[in-house]
Amino acid sequence: MHRTASPYRCSALVTLAASLALLAGCGGGDDDDDTPAPEESRPQDALTFTPVVETSFAALAGSAVETDRWTGVLNGAAYRIEVPKTGWNGKLVMWAHGYAGSGPNLTVGTPIMRRYLLDNGYAWAASSYSKNNYDVRAGIEDTNALALNFVSIAGSKGRTLAAPSKIFITGVSMGGHITAAAIEAETETTAVHKVHYHGAVPLCGVVGDNELFNYFAGYQVAAQQLAGVPMTSFPVTNFATLAPAIQSALWTTFPTQTNAQGDKLKNVVMNLSGGARPFYAEGWANAGNQGNIWASLGGDGTISGILNKNVLDTTGLYYKVDASSTDKTALDDAFNASAFKITPAPDANRLRRDGLRWIPVVNGEFSVPVVSLHTLGDLFVPFRMEQVYHDRAKAKGNDQRLVQRAIRDVGHCAFTAAEATTAFDDMVKWEAGGAKPAGDDVATAATVASPTYGCAFTNNTPSTEDYTAPDVRAAFQAHYPACP
Incomplete structure (x- = not known):
């Protein structure tokens, strides 16, 4: 599509470890065969994808920040990396693109808040992922692998960099699912490429997974x-x-x-x-x-x-x-x-021995600050996703780590760069010790139904980085209910 351990977490990891042990056939007696059965394959695993190899990508138009910009292929996934030539703040932002269809070619996206990142000294990196289709598992693993290889790639390009002091993650739609799942306790335990992110900003994300x-x-x-x-x-x-x-x-x-x-x-x-x-x-x-x-x-x-x-x-x-x-x-x-009732196969998306679930989960078990955005009229990845995310985080005692914001628009991921940038900036200030930023109540039906709901964080200030062209959005907004 778009297109600091806590007691609860330790408990969750113990339970998860026990489950994985059972799956792997651990703990058997002398008469048991402790060799785990091989994991089955799926149709997705038989498909072949090809990274689109770029020799370069353009500097951000109008930016005064000079950058090193590197491209390449890592583990079958194309990547882009951009680092300010001077004044790098030591922090890395991983960008997760949205659903890219089912075609054979793998392409890389660019963060909507790129101008803000460069102006504030951040480095950023983005993977194409090694597979298309709705493969969030590949998205997390390839994004994590790129983060882990950031320093070595820089070295191979002729620049010596220290390891990032902090790594953040943000992304849109399916990339929002990747973003939210990447910080989950289950992911940090079961991923092949393990990265601890310091904060996350899922945008128009599939934060209710299945x-x-x-x-x-x-x-x-x-x-x-x-x-x-x-x-x-x-x-x-x-x-x-x-x-x-x-x-x-x-x-x-x-x-x-x-x-x-x-x-x-x-x-x-x-x-x-x-x-x-x-x-x-x-x-x-x-x-x-x-x-x-x-x-x-x-x-x-x-x-x-x-x-x-x-x-x-x-x-x-x-x-x-x-x-x-x-x-x-x-x-x-x-x-x-x-009405006909569709019932699932109970083990369709089970825990696996070879890494993440095939569709990684968003259980609300995270230990870092999260600020999420969602447009109210998006019916492709609907606003209900935010309500599911809220309920799961609250059930795990993590609702105080989650800030959610409603944006008044109909399009899927139809944010302005100003809206996304503000969310990211508020998250990193919060992570650095600042006050918890304000958000919208997504759970109270009467609040959500108010005609002015979403006015607080909607910012129609246009820019060339917006996903919807400024003139197109302005034409849409002219017909929508106005905020007081």
Whole structure:
């Protein structure tokens, strides 16, 4: 897609170590065969990807900071590294790009806050990852490996650098998943390439890990049922041929205008994606959001071969079709009683002996400051991700380490560089001993539903580094509810 140990943590690591020991066949008696069975492969492992080799990348236009800029390939992944020629502050920022599709070519991204990083003396590095598709495991390992090789790569390029005093991580969408998972206790224990990051800024991230895929599955279940072609088994092998009929049954003009039956789906998705909130209606009618969602439906639950078995689970979802009341109604209960339930294979994303899970988890078990951003109208990686992240962190006693901010826009990762830069700057000041920065309450429904929700941290000051061109965003914003 976009495109200091604590008691709880020690306990978690002990439990994790025990689980890994069991998986590896440890602790058997004299009659047991202690040789672990080999780990199985998956379709993703059979694919071949090729890093796009760059000889250089351009200096940042308009920047007064002179830099060393290096490119290369490490462990099958392309990389970019940039370090100020003078005045490096000794800190390294790892950038994690978003989903890059399923094609064979591996390309590198550039951080949205690049200008801020250079102006403030940071070095940054970014990996293409050694695999495309939704391979967060590869993303973490290759990003970590690049961080561990930062000094040696600099040396091979003719510059001697000390080891970074601190390493931070930030990224967008799938890269936000990589960012959040990279600081988890489980990741720090099970990763092959181990890096301890000092702080993180996940942007528009899949910070609810598998809950994103459950959301897509719930959308499909509800859409099929409302369109009169209810799911009766899983996977739905002919979904591509069903899709046009479903859209015709629920929209008068797809994707902008639903009919009365489609309005029920609109209400379902509002609640599955984070509840009533500003910019939901605009996000629902956004062609980019709906296009991304529909491109994500109809799978078999293996996340396009990242897993070998179905991971989807809709048994915990509740479909709110009745917009006449915020409470559950008889209409809602009847719809849910008849809705098909997708159940996962219990070991689809199990712990592994050879490194990270195939889809690394975001359990809320982290020990460093985190500041996250999410646009309210994003329905591809919905705002609900932040609510899941909040709940998991709170359950682990880590909500005081997490600051979350809502941004008033509809696009996936449609931040200004000013918004992302402020989040990163606030995180590093907090990590250095400053006060905990302010954030938004993502958990209280009435707060999220307020017409002015998200005004505090939305900054429409444009720049050429924005993911959405300034004139395009300005045109969008002109039609959106204004902040006081």
